[in-house]
Amino acid sequence: MYYPYFRGKQYELITIRENAALLADSGFIPIIEPVKEVLNGLGRALNAVRDANGSAIVIVNPHHGDYADDGERIIEFVRGGLMEDIELSPAVLLKEQCSVQEAVRLCGEFEDDPVTLIHAGFANGPALTDALGQRVNELRHIFLEDSCGRLYRRHFQGQERVLLRDGFQRRRNRDHPPVEFFSDLHVTYAEEGMTGFGDFLTVGDDFSEGGGPAYAIAIHLTFIDPEQDDAMFVRHFLSVRQDTPADPAGKFAEALTAMIGVLDRGDSPILETNAVLEFRQLHADRHYPGLGYVKKLAMQHHIETLARYFED
Template sequence: MYRPYFRGKQFELLTIRETAGLMAQAGFVPIIEPVREAFSNLTRALDTISDAKGQAVVIVNPRNGEHAENGERISTFLREADWRSEDVSAGLLLKPEMSVDDALKYYDSHADLNPIFVHAGFRDPKALAQRLGDQLRTTEHVFIDDFCGKPYTRHFRGSRRVLVRDGFRRQKNADYPDYERFSDLHVTYQEEGMSGFGDFLIVGDEYSEGGGPAYAVAIHITYIDPDRDDVMYVNHYVSISNSTPTDPAGKFRQALDKLIDDLDSGDSNIFESEAIQEFRELHRDRHFPGLGYVKKLAMKHHIELLANFL
């Protein structure tokens, strides 16, 4: 049903580990694009998913990070693991430069890894669907919405189809509005003719290795508004003192004060997830755990929110 798309950075993988049991119970299947050469953190995340009897998709030919030029080590890594065969599937990223022959060769060479097509700029969907023929109905296709409109996805009717849409408009922290619309796919994906949906959580699809010192600190918290057709929105709690890159702990407290004030108002519509409870504890203890940890909590809340709603 829900397929959150993660890049394989430290705190993304930690989020997966901390929510593996919840995702398995809810039937959520994370998609992971490895971006680090080492597999130690990815192994721990996938071990946790397997132990929880969950499932995951691992991109074997990433477009980002340290495996972007050659993903063969990822395929080897998946084949040498001792997870159950149904635990982890190979995600085949269909990029603009790939031909139909390339796509099918990749699919056949990963037949032992439950391959799934992930469409991300591929240019010939009609020919691919025709070449798959009767096999189409047994395949699964994940469509990155920015690359795949309705004319594209209709070629794959009859297969299992999942639409992944980026609901997070990434910008400078200081420039975020108080709130904005995030997505309605969690309530409309079936109307789109899809079997499931996904997003890039509160990180967004745009990939970066990280910037310089933060002039502003922002906490991004999603919520579902029952008075507006259960559409999901995201609140951006931004620090006040944003003229210099100094004192990130102080900036975090300013942003966290705004979040707690909103929660305590009683009309925020924010689900009191385990992650929100941890934000409350950080506020009570006046502790700054680091910006990566803050992002992890916001991602964890997003998953807990959708598990509670669905």
């Protein structure tokens, strides 16, 4: 149903690991694009998914990070006993530069396994369907909405089709509005002819190895508004000071104080998730855990919000 897309950075993998039970219980399947050479963190995340009786998708030809030029080690990693222990689907990422021959070769590495195709800019749909033959209907197809129009998607009428939308608008933190639309796919994916939907959580599709100095600190919390047909929005809580990169801990406290003020008004549609409770504890303790941890809590809150929506 829900397919959150993670890059294999430390705190994204920790998010999967710490929320493996919630993901499994909700029927959510994380997509992971490994971007770091060291695979220990990925292994720990997948072990947690296994222990929770969950499922996962791992991209074997990443576009970003340390394996962008050669994903053979990822293939070996996935085939090295993992698929016997966990409900794991190897995924082929179909970017613009991927040839039909390479796509078929990668699918052939997992001839008897439940392969996922992630359509992300690849244009020659008819040639790929011809090359894959009958097997194309046996694969799960995930379409990045910004890269795959409806005409392209018509070539792939498999049993499982997922539409993935990047609802997070990347910009300088200081330029975020207080509230903006995030997505309605959790409501409308079936109307799009899909069996599931996905997003890039509160991180977005843009990839960078590391961020520069933060002039403004932001906390991004998503919420579903029942007064607007259950559409999802994101609330950006910003620090007051935004002119220099100094004092990130103090700026985090400012953004956190703004968040607590809105939550304590009593009329906010933002759910009091476990992640929000941890934000409250950080506020009470006056503790700054680092920006990676803040992103992890925001991602956890997003997962919890969608889990609660489908539970209700």
